[in-house]
Amino acid sequence: MKKVRNLLSSLVFFVLVVSYAFASEFNPIVSTDWLEKNLSNPKLVIIDIRKSEDFKNGHIPNSVNVMYSVWAIEKAGKKNELPEEDDLQDIISNAGINNDSWVVVVGLSENITELVNMTRVAWTLNYAGFEKVSVLDGGFTKWSKEGRNLAKEPKKPTPGNFKIKINKNIFADKNYVKNAIGKSHIVDVRMPEFFFGVSKLDFVARAGHIESSVNLPSGWIFTKDGTYKSIEDLAEMAKGVIGTDKEKDTVVYCDTGRLASAWWFVLTKALGYKNVKMYDGSSEEWAKDNSLPMLKYTWK
Amino acid sequence: MDKRPSENIDICAKCHKEIGNSYKLSLHYTPYGQKSIFSERLSESEKKIFNEKVFEKSCRSCHASCGDCHVKSPVVGGVNLGLIKGHKFVKKDESKTCALCHGGRVYPEFTGEYGGALDVHYQKGMMCMDCHSIKEIHGDGKPQKARKLLEYKNTCTKCHKQGDEKTDKAKEAHSIHSEEKVSCFACHSGGEYRNCYDCHLGKGSTSKPGFILGRNPRSKNQLTTLRVIPTVRDTFVSVGIKMENFDRLPNYWDTAPHNIKKRTDRTRNCDSCHMEKKYFLKKEDIIPNGSKANETLIFEFKNK
Numbered sequence: 001m002k003k004v005r006n007l008l009s010s011l012v013f014f015v016l017v018v019s020y021a022f023a024s025e026f027n028p029i030v031s032t033d034w035l036e037k038n039l040s041n042p043k044l045v046i047i048d049i050r051k052s053e054d055f056k057n058g059h060i061p062n063s064v065n066v067m068y069s070v071w072a073i074e075k076a077g078k079k080n081e082l083p084e085e086d087d088l089q090d091i092i093s094n095a096g097i098n099n100d101s102w103v104v105v106v107g108l109s110e111n112i113t114e115l116v117n118m119t120r121v122a123w124t125l126n127y128a129g130f131e132k133v134s135v136l137d138g139g140f141t142k143w144s145k146e147g148r149n150l151a152k153e154p155k156k157p158t159p160g161n162f163k164i165k166i167n168k169n170i171f172a173d174k175n176y177v178k179n180a181i182g183k184s185h186i187v188d189v190r191m192p193e194f195f196f197g198v199s200k201l202d203f204v205a206r207a208g209h210i211e212s213s214v215n216l217p218s219g220w221i222f223t224k225d226g227t228y229k230s231i232e233d234l235a236e237m238a239k240g241v242i243g244t245d246k247e248k249d250t251v252v253y254c255d256t257g258r259l260a261s262a263w264w265f266v267l268t269k270a271l272g273y274k275n276v277k278m279y280d281g282s283s284e285e286w287a288k289d290n291s292l293p294m295l296k297y298t299w300k
Numbered sequence: 301m302d303k304r305p306s307e308n309i310d311i312c313a314k315c316h317k318e319i320g321n322s323y324k325l326s327l328h329y330t331p332y333g334q335k336s337i338f339s340e341r342l343s344e345s346e347k348k349i350f351n352e353k354v355f356e357k358s359c360r361s362c363h364a365s366c367g368d369c370h371v372k373s374p375v376v377g378g379v380n381l382g383l384i385k386g387h388k389f390v391k392k393d394e395s396k397t398c399a400l401c402h403g404g405r406v407y408p409e410f411t412g413e414y415g416g417a418l419d420v421h422y423q424k425g426m427m428c429m430d431c432h433s434i435k436e437i438h439g440d441g442k443p444q445k446a447r448k449l450l451e452y453k454n455t456c457t458k459c460h461k462q463g464d465e466k467t468d469k470a471k472e473a474h475s476i477h478s479e480e481k482v483s484c485f486a487c488h489s490g491g492e493y494r495n496c497y498d499c500h501l502g503k504g505s506t507s508k509p510g511f512i513l514g515r516n517p518r519s520k521n522q523l524t525t526l527r528v529i530p531t532v533r534d535t536f537v538s539v540g541i542k543m544e545n546f547d548r549l550p551n552y553w554d555t556a557p558h559n560i561k562k563r564t565d566r567t568r569n570c571d572s573c574h575m576e577k578k579y580f581l582k583k584e585d586i587i588p589n590g591s592k593a594n595e596t597l598i599f600e601f602k603n604k
Contacts (some may be wrong), residue, residue: 051411052425053395069412070423074491087563154425 096157109226129165197296326439416491499530
């Protein structure tokens with residue numbers, strides 16, 4: 001009898017701890033510890049964005065595989081574009097996302113591209129009107145290095161009930177950016193040599209940055225081990241470059257709309273900036289239009 | 301020490317007798333597909349030269365031994381990726397066993413790495429062997445002549461039966477465009493795929509992405525996706541082959557791009573084909589100095 005009582009007490013304690021952990025305030029950047037404690041919560045939808053081959057070799061238990069290239073496609077010659085709305089609805093439903101879900105995006109974290117793949121997916125979900133999205137700090141790479149449990153059998157989710165409601169407030173197109181010059185904060189998140197026009201990627205037609213933009217590289221967000229720097233450090237970086245007016249319109253951009261998603265995510269979700277948009281076309285689109293100036297070798 | 305012990309299939313066939321005997325006759329081993337259909341371009345005397353100077357010396361070097369798929373990655377284009385999984389035999393790992401040889405077009409199209417959309421089957425976690433049968437890989441005990449001639453080659457309708465569609469719109473679309481008239485790929489191929497041009501023996505070819513719709517050379521009443529093949533009139537001229545019957549075959553073949561999507565611009569909008577005639581092969585686009593058979597693939601669209 002005593003054993004049963006002890007077992008029941010332990011069970012109640014476990015349920016309380018788990019409930020408390022899950023019920024705790026939404027955190028946009030969740031740790032591997034937190035995720036492990038919340039693995040069995042039915043409201044949690046863990047989306048693994050790695051390649052299918054890697055997923056099959058081992059994944060976080062209960063995660064579903066929706067590869068990055070499903071969320072960000074090549075369209076009309078541009079990289080990292082949004083899927084069509086009907087496709088996006090299918091993707092989200094098939095991932096098992098419900099109105100009351102909490103999504104955690106999991107990818108690799110060996111390099112900056114892998115890290116910002118997670119935030120680009122988070123941005124896409126927010127664009128679809130689903131806001132309760134976190135990213136796993138350090139991603140699958142950290143989970144795996146820590147020797148945590150891995151599953152090999154893929155989970156087949158029940159289709160979710162979330163219906164997309166496109167949120168254009170976080171999306172900027174070329175015309176929006178043209179009109180924002182000199183009025184909004186325009187933030188170039190590429191490394192300084194790209195901002196100054198010393199380097200450019202092959203597919204970007206011209207080097208340099210958009211007039212009146214400031215430089216706040218996404219590479220600064222992460223530590224060498226692929227985790228996020230402290231909120232205090234991130235807040236200081238943002239304060240130093242765009243100040244503390246959290247209401248001011250802000251547009252982040254990069255080369256294709258992937259790297260910029262990291263600062264969109266940190267500013268919006270972690271630091272509380274309210275009016276941040278990402279210019280999805282970014283330099284890839286902007287630099288093709290010769291009527292639009294691109295500035296080199298200047299802070300202006 | 302023999303660097304490729306399984307080059308001699310009999311070594312593996314000591315234990316895997318049935319597979320070994322079958323494999324010896326398969327396209328992966330022989331690779332007869334590289335000459336069986338193409339040979340129609342050649343006169344009888346040219347066939348002999350081709351066999352001796354091209355097929356045996358060039359094409360045959362590309363065949364796969366057992367170990368190329370199950371032990372060590374084959375050397376492709378000078379790139380040697382070494383052992384697949386240390387010194388262990390690997391039964392199946394399509395991302396390596398299939399992807400390394402079929403990494404020029406099929407696999408990158410499938411995974412979306414060639415640009416455009418990844419294949420919906422890959423998106424759902426499927427891999428090569430979820431669609432292709434072991435007979436296609438290991439043979440069926442009879443000499444395989446060409447991939448397109450295999451009666452058990454994979455088709456979409458083996459899984460996706462007409463009439464089982466989930467929506468009325470899809471039912472109607474499939475009923476109007478029956479497979480005899482329009483191939484599945486013509487509507488569901490997600491975007492551009494690799495086309496190779498201007499191949500010359502010893503020098504290779506060039507490639508660029510493209511998407512072409514036209515009549516299926518093997519079934520002229522069917523509209524399908526066409527892929528440019530790189531053989532041109534003077535491809536083998538350096539070994540004295542002029543291809544006397546070059547014009548018997550076109551420079552475009554029906555193709556199954558591995559970039560299938562549920563929805564494409566063609567499934568979304570009838571005008572894409574019926575008004576804009578987007579992607580249709582046109583006379584002015586046909587490759588210069590190509591086969592006279594090319595023009596027979598132009599689909600004269602009748603608007604209703």
